[in-house]
Amino acid sequence: MIIKNITLSNYRLYEGDNTICFASDEEKTIFLISGENGFGKTTFLHSLLWCLYGRLIIDIESEVKKDIANNGYNAFLKSNLNHNVRSRLEDMNDEDKDFIRQHGYIPENEHYKSLTTYSVSIEFADVVIPSLPCTSLLVKRSYDMLTEKETVEILIDGIKNELTAEIGSEIFINDFILNKDIARFFFFDSEQIVSLAETNTPTERRRLCSAYNEVLGVRKYEDLKRNLENVRLRLRKKTSDIESRDKLDSLLSKKELLESRIEETKELTNSLEAKLLQLRTENEALQVQLLREGNSTTIQEIKRISNVIEATKQKDDEYKKKLNQFIEYAPLAICGQLLKDTKIQLDSDNKLREEKNLQLSKNLVVSDITSDLLLMLSRMNLNTDTSLAIQSEMQNILNKYKGEVCKSNCLLSLTESEYEEFVAVYNNITTTYKTEFERLADDYKKNRQILEKNSRRLSTINNKENDELIKQIRATKNKLEESIIETDQKLRQTYELIGTNNQELAVVNKQVSELSKIISLDDTDAKKDALAEQIINELSSFLIALKQEKKFSLERRIKGILNNLMHKENFIERVDVVINGEDMDIELYSVDDKLINKDSLSKGEQQLYATSILKSLVDESGIQFPVFIDSPLQKFDKSHATKIITEFYPHISKQVILFPLLYKELTMTEYQVMKPLVNATYLIKNDTTHSYFEQVDVNNFINE
Numbered sequence: 147m148i149i150k151n152i153t154l155s156n157y158r159l160y161e162g163d164n165t166i167c168f169a170s171d172e173e174k175t176i177f178l179i180s181g182e183n184g185f186g187k188t189t190f191l192h193s194l195l196w197c198l199y200g201r202l203i204i205d206i207e208s209e210v211k212k213d214i215a216n217n218g219y220n221a222f223l224k225s226n227l228n229h230n231v232r233s234r235l236e237d238m239n240d241e242d243k244d245f246i247r248q249h250g251y252i253p254e255n256e257h258y259k260s261l262t263t264y265s266v267s268i269e270f271a272d273v274v275i276p277s278l279p280c281t282s283l284l285v286k287r288s289y290d291m292l293t294e295k296e297t298v299e300i301l302i303d304g305i306k307n308e309l310t311a312e313i314g315s316e317i318f319i320n321d322f323i324l325n326k327d328i329a330r331f332f333f334f335d336s337e338q339i340v341s342l343a344e345t346n347t348p349t350e351r352r353r354l355c356s357a358y359n360e361v362l363g364v365r366k367y368e369d370l371k372r373n374l375e376n377v378r379l380r381l382r383k384k385t386s387d388i389e390s391r392d393k394l395d396s397l398l399s400k401k402e403l404l405e406s407r408i409e410e411t412k413e414l415t416n417s418l419e420a421k422l423l424q425l426r427t428e429n430e431a432l433q434v435q436l437l438r439e440g441n442s443t444t445i446q447e448i449k450r451i452s453n454v455i456e457a458t459k460q461k462d463d464e465y466k467k468k469l470n471q472f473i474e475y476a477p478l479a480i481c482g483q484l485l486k487d488t489k490i491q492l493d494s495d496n497k498l499r500e501e502k503n504l505q506l507s508k509n510l511v512v513s514d515i516t517s518d519l520l521l522m523l524s525r526m527n528l529n530t531d532t533s534l535a536i537q538s539e540m541q542n543i544l545n546k547y548k549g550e551v552c553k554s555n556c557l558l559s560l561t562e563s564e565y566e567e568f569v570a571v572y573n574n575i576t577t578t579y580k581t582e583f584e585r586l587a588d589d590y591k592k593n594r595q596i597l598e599k600n601s602r603r604l605s606t607i608n609n610k611e612n613d614e615l616i617k618q619i620r621a622t623k624n625k626l627e628e629s630i631i632e633t634d635q636k637l638r639q640t641y642e643l644i645g646t647n648n649q650e651l652a653v654v655n656k657q658v659s660e661l662s663k664i665i666s667l668d669d670t671d672a673k674k675d676a677l678a679e680q681i682i683n684e685l686s687s688f689l690i691a692l693k694q695e696k697k698f699s700l701e702r703r704i705k706g707i708l709n710n711l712m713h714k715e716n717f718i719e720r721v722d723v724v725i726n727g728e729d730m731d732i733e734l735y736s737v738d739d740k741l742i743n744k745d746s747l748s749k750g751e752q753q754l755y756a757t758s759i760l761k762s763l764v765d766e767s768g769i770q771f772p773v774f775i776d777s778p779l780q781k782f783d784k785s786h787a788t789k790i791i792t793e794f795y796p797h798i799s800k801q802v803i804l805f806p807l808l809y810k811e812l813t814m815t816e817y818q819v820m821k822p823l824v825n826a827t828y829l830i831k832n833d834t835t836h837s838y839f840e841q842v843d844v845n846n847f848i849n850e
Contacts, residue, residue, distance in 0.1 A: 156264035161836035174825040181830030197266035703762035772801035
């Protein structure tokens with residue numbers, strides 16, 4: 147499938163009919179469309195997505211998604227009318243406006259459509275629709291500002307076809323032109339596509355998995371399998387077993403309710419993610435505004451500084467208390483020799499006191515023994531001479547153990563506890579006091595410096611914060627940050643809710659499966675059921691083999707393309723496509739088999755990674771559709787750009803439409819490499835009031 151022409155009529159910057167044609171040439175597949183910033187390159191790309199997908203554009207384009215999330219789809223539609231045309235529409239007679247709103251258009255007022263309507267149309271060639279041979283296909287989406295109606299017209303070989311009316315335009319475009327889940331791989335914004343390297347959220351991984359299944363044709367087999375399972379359920383709902391039938395109906399109703407809840411929660415998740423992205427973008431813009439106003443400090447930074455000040459103040463009090471204790475001993479440390487002499491004297495006095503106390507204790511014991519022995523003799527029947535002789539001998543013996551108590555007094559009279567306290571203080575002063583005091587004084591000084599530095603900084607910030615403009619910006623930013631926290635919390639809750647509902651759904655599916663096994667069917671339905679079961683089993687086996695085959699093939703392609711495009715030879719040793727249910731991620735491993743964090747890749751390498759996924763998926767799927775690439779060479783260095791120009795763009799599709807910025811992205815040197823492959827070149831020009839396309843000679847494109 148290729149595009150013959152695209153026409154924008156009164157769409158945003160493009161006033162009137164603006165048509166661009168794409169001639170087919172197998173040797174020259176590249177088309178270049180360039181214009182200065184603000185002239186309408188991005189508008190042109192957005193118009194194509196709107197033409198094909200209408201309100202479903204929010205599933206593809208993040209910028210439009212933010213706009214619609216903030217203002218609503220109707221506001222988005224009303225904003226697309228060209229400004230000049232809108233001015234003339236406002237001058238239109240009110241009676242004519244009211245008539246058209248109430249009764250529609252009649253031949254007499256048909257000419258007003260050029261003021262009230264804008265549209266985008268795409269004509270395709272080489273279209274393949276099963277069982278419907280055709281040479282051309284036209285898709286035209288319009289919006290009327292007065293009737294507020296959006297219409298889609300699909301013409302096959304110039305006429306309307308029953309197929310489009312029967313299945314609806316949205317399904318027809320999705321099934322026969324390009325599925326919306328894979329559209330972003332063909333409408334390729336190099337600034338945004340690097341987000342493929344950052345598939346961190348469950349929604350992003352689900353989108354990648356959905357695109358994978360759609361591109362590689364897995365979805366069609368899964369849908370067929372699901373339809374056959376539904377056929378088996380419908381057969382069981384016809385059973386004559388009323389009790390089982392009612393139970394099955396109840397389970398199926400519960401299943402339908404859970405699936406509806408999951409879908410609603412997913413939509414809420416998408417909405418919250420869009421809102422969160424918008425809030426963060428606005429928050430970053432306000433931070434930039436604060437920077438421009440001379441205040442680069444975030445509220446988190448202010449809180450951090452306040453916390454640092456509070457902590458250093460507490461440390462300051464603790465250091466002061468410890469210093470006070472050290473200062474109490476400072477006079478003793480200053481005394482020096484006198485303190486040492488005092489210690490010697492106290493040691494001497496303490497020794498003398500201990501000796502006195504020891505001798506007194508010994509004498510007391512001897513006296514007690516003497517008394518006890520004399521009492522014992524008095525009780526014995528001994529004559530007087532014997533008793534006196536024994537007493538005399540005993541006294542002589544005991545006197546040997548009695549000592550003379552020293553009568554000299556201590557110079558310094560301290561109690562035992564006072565002496566021990568003095569010794570502890572002396573030991574502290576003569577050993578660790580100096581080292582600890584110096585360390586404590588240094589810690590105290592450093593802490594004071596941190597306190598004073600942060601206090602001055604906070605004071606400066608507060609002075610700036612008193613500025614009315616900064617106050618206003620700060621207040622708005624604080625509210626945004628609160629909203630970010632609140633939205634992020636809601637998003638986490640929706641993720642949890644999806645998980646809970648999926649668990650319940652798994653339980654219900656199991657109950658349905660078990661009940662289905664025991665429900666009896668009549669002979670005809672039983673044969674149909676057996677055939678459906680056989681096909682389902684074969685499809686299940688086939689799907690397992692298909693997914694495994696596609697997985698290995700995709701891994702090989704991504705690795706080969708990525709290593710070919712990168713400077714680093716064999717930078718990627720292994721690629722692992724990890725699929726877990728509806729969740730999918732692509733993991734890259736280095737030569738030493740270590741997982742490569744894709745966030746650590748440069749922006750150019752991330753774009754190469756996303757480009758390799760695009761090329762691999764397109765090659766695997768065999769889908770033929772034009773590829774549109776905005777900012778095609780912005781992140782690449784000279785060597786990468788040359789490889790992309792010569793090895794990637796010519797082979798990615800039969801039509802490759804690039805939107806480069808001349809001289810900035812696409813230099814004369816790069817254009818000379820590309821020129822042999824270029825089919826046609828266009829410039830988007832602007833005359834202040836509107837933009838338009840102008841075809842230029844390929845040889846003169848870079849000089850214009």
